[in-house]
Amino acid sequence: MSTTSATSTLIEQLNWRYATKKMNGQKVSAETIDQILETIRLTATSYGLQPFTVLVIENPELKAKIQAAAYGQTQTVDCSHLLVFCGWNTVTAQHIDNYIQDIATQRNAPLEALEGFKGYIAGNVLPLDDNTKKIWIDKQIYIALGTALIAAAAAQVDATPMEGFVPAQVDEILGLAAQGLHSTVMLPLGYRDAAGDYLTGAKKVRRASDKFFKFL
Numbered sequence: 001m002s003t004t005s006a007t008s009t010l011i012e013q014l015n016w017r018y019a020t021k022k023m024n025g026q027k028v029s030a031e032t033i034d035q036i037l038e039t040i041r042l043t044a045t046s047y048g049l050q051p052f053t054v055l056v057i058e059n060p061e062l063k064a065k066i067q068a069a070a071y072g073q074t075q076t077v078d079c080s081h082l083l084v085f086c087g088w089n090t091v092t093a094q095h096i097d098n099y100i101q102d103i104a105t106q107r108n109a110p111l112e113a114l115e116g117f118k119g120y121i122a123g124n125v126l127p128l129d130d131n132t133k134k135i136w137i138d139k140q141i142y143i144a145l146g147t148a149l150i151a152a153a154a155a156q157v158d159a160t161p162m163e164g165f166v167p168a169q170v171d172e173i174l175g176l177a178a179q180g181l182h183s184t185v186m187l188p189l190g191y192r193d194a195a196g197d198y199l200t201g202a203k204k205v206r207r208a209s210d211k212f213f214k215f216l
């Protein structure tokens, strides 16, 4: 496929996707879920640090509890898999050490050669105050969320980016504090209930290109 036609296909897929309000409970195959997860794992992050964890929830009881913490939004229970993107609560010197060790192992590079990079990350990230660090960590998650939305659309899987939940309640339900995590954003994956969802087929509302882009 040429680049142009691959991009046209992608634009069609992005027009097909929408933030699905009602899903039909049908399961997404394990193979397709694995592929979407792999695109999340491949997402770019600042320094490559990946300061978050993605929970993949199929358990109906857990989903029901999360629905209650998400203002009753039904896609949390009617989806096939509910992804909860969880930011690390902090980044420590140990996290950076682990990452540098991964680079050394996976690229077969000597640790000494990575000392400068390690010091650079540590010098930039460790001094940040807790709130600034949290905002920085959560920004990385939104890049992964975007990747997942595109990957789901390409696989003809419906998805709903969701911030409409009470993070403290979801953290409690999933025992996140004990894992050094906090919930940031959720992504139910499944299939639309085309007859039951008032937004199926609704025209996309986007600002016109000439009001959105400025060419300098």
Ligand SMILES: Cc1cc2nc3c(=O)[nH]c(=O)nc-3n(C[C@H](O)[C@H](O)[C@H](O)COP(=O)(O)O)c2cc1C
Pocket (backbone or CB within 6 Å): 017, 018, 019, 020, 021, 073, 160, 161, 162, 163, 164, 165, 185, 204
């Ligand atoms: C970060 C984020 C949080 C969102 N939270 C919710 C949510 O809690 N529930 C929901 O139904 N839609 C949610 N949306 C979906 C948006 O309303 C939707 O993406 C927007 O209206 C554009 O429509 P489209 O995605 O269907 O093209 C969220 C979207 C984003 C990007």
